[in-house]
Amino acid sequence: MDTLIIKEENGKIYCPLLDTWHVSTPEEKVRQNYIIKLVNDYGYSLEQMSQEIKVNNSQRGQGAARADIVVWKSKEDKIAGKSAFIVVECKAENVRIHQEDYYQGYNYASWAGASFFVTTNENRLDFSM
Secondary structure, X not given: OXXXXXXXXXXXXXXXXXXXXXXXOHHHHHHHHHHHHHHHOOOOOHHHEEEEEEEEOOOOOOOEEEEXXXXXXXXXXXHOOOOOOEEEEEOOOOOOOOHHHHHHHHHHHHHHOOOEXXXXXXXXXXXXX
């Protein structure tokens, strides 16, 4: 498997999970760097991940939210619509992670049925079960 690298051009960053270019905001850079880390450092495949996936809250009035990165145990689990394995909530590198960010990540993971969640701004990385 080839090593993934960040691709940036003309103020845009390539999003391999979506096969598109997005505006290179600080949060988008953190998201794409973390996707690369999941592939290059932890051995996950792009086929078992998705970006900006709706996770629904069953509480009335809360609507739907989008998880930054969702990882399934396998490509087959993703295709079969099984519960996610990991949900990652990304914040811009210059954003301090607050307690409510952990709650947000925990809620997204719960709604997605995930076993783990990660909250990162690239300066700080926390995970929980």
